[in-house]
Amino acid sequence: MMGIAARVLRKPRSFAAREWLFQIHLYTGLVAGLYALIIGITGSALVFQPQMRDWLDRDLTRVNGSGPHVSADRVLDSVRKAHPDFPIMSVRMPTEENATFRVSASHMGGHEFYVNPFNAAIVGEGHPNDDFLTWLQQLHFNLLGGKTGRVVNGVGGLMLFLLCATGLVIWWPGIAHAKRAMSINWRARWKRLNYDLHSAVGFFTLIFTVIIALTGAYYAWPEESKALVGWFSPLRQKAAAPRLPSRPESKEVSVSELIETARHAVPGTWVSMVMLSHGSGQPVKITLMNGGSRQYQNSNYVYLDPYTASVLRVDSVEDRSTGDAIIAWVPSLHFGTFGGGLPVYTLWLVLGLSPALLGMTGMLMWWNRVAVKKWNKIRPRKAALPVGESIYGPEEVTRSA
Numbered sequence: 001m002m003g004i005a006a007r008v009l010r011k012p013r014s015f016a017a018r019e020w021l022f023q024i025h026l027y028t029g030l031v032a033g034l035y036a037l038i039i040g041i042t043g044s045a046l047v048f049q050p051q052m053r054d055w056l057d058r059d060l061t062r063v064n065g066s067g068p069h070v071s072a073d074r075v076l077d078s079v080r081k082a083h084p085d086f087p088i089m090s091v092r093m094p095t096e097e098n099a100t101f102r103v104s105a106s107h108m109g110g111h112e113f114y115v116n117p118f119n120a121a122i123v124g125e126g127h128p129n130d131d132f133l134t135w136l137q138q139l140h141f142n143l144l145g146g147k148t149g150r151v152v153n154g155v156g157g158l159m160l161f162l163l164c165a166t167g168l169v170i171w172w173p174g175i176a177h178a179k180r181a182m183s184i185n186w187r188a189r190w191k192r193l194n195y196d197l198h199s200a201v202g203f204f205t206l207i208f209t210v211i212i213a214l215t216g217a218y219y220a221w222p223e224e225s226k227a228l229v230g231w232f233s234p235l236r237q238k239a240a241a242p243r244l245p246s247r248p249e250s251k252e253v254s255v256s257e258l259i260e261t262a263r264h265a266v267p268g269t270w271v272s273m274v275m276l277s278h279g280s281g282q283p284v285k286i287t288l289m290n291g292g293s294r295q296y297q298n299s300n301y302v303y304l305d306p307y308t309a310s311v312l313r314v315d316s317v318e319d320r321s322t323g324d325a326i327i328a329w330v331p332s333l334h335f336g337t338f339g340g341g342l343p344v345y346t347l348w349l350v351l352g353l354s355p356a357l358l359g360m361t362g363m364l365m366w367w368n369r370v371a372v373k374k375w376n377k378i379r380p381r382k383a384a385l386p387v388g389e390s391i392y393g394p395e396e397v398t399r400s401a
Contacts, residue, residue, distance in 0.1 A: 032163065040357075052133060060100065150220050171199060262286040
């Protein structure tokens, strides 16, 4: 009698549970098909979000000039003088010599000011809450539904993971047919070609889809996800920002001094962004990078007292626990920004379309195998006509005679 392991390897379709898993896979796929299409296309587009931003705002993100950059304080003073009623939230530092500073301010939905790095002149203004890229982000992250859409997105991510798990089980054909299941017969008829595409693409993109599904679910339930990860490996970072006593009469130190203090706290890094204190008891948070501007797994965070420039807490790459590292890698894995430049971005763009392709091919398989048969059963059939009678009536037969 063949053992369980041998059945799995040689005759996996002999298990009765496989049919149940097939039904789960089928109907989960029908529900998640449109979701996979939307998430796949928008996610692939957002891989190149910085490049798209540079193109859309090409007259704002780059300037002509050379020489040393002005200080962040001078940049902030320039924006404050021009817009004294706009509370400044953050400033992003230039990533290239001719790149501009980006200052975010909150007022009636938010504004972004692009500032010349050589003379602190305001180059122009963007409105990050109402442009095309923001709409694309909202569609991808929240399905244009706010918090409710974010939760629906998380459920969709878990459904994708369920499709991966059940799909792998029902895909496995046994050792003898494994090679065939990984190939595509491009000369086959369209129904077989559609099946081969679904089977092969699903297998080769399995790991990628699992990553996208689980990291997408993380964005819907970040705190719950951290708690789950912390159960395996305690998190030492990503805790709430430290609170400070209220000192309304005190004068804040310069941003340049805060930046210099942060650099000494995490040497060998460069400053990416400064989040200013914009509430009672809130510290300044400075992001420093070890690698490229989008390699989020290499982000270090320094929290400082805005009145004394004293370091309150340092969340550095070197001091992370395993759980901290898992959380830090979520955005880089989701958007393919962990390194490698254009080749990796292009790979993530192509792979990002795989859920959409799997959704479409799966829908066609369901239509061919299930929907058409049910339609044929319920479709009214024409009754058989008597001999000598035309579908146009007996008088037509007489007239033709």
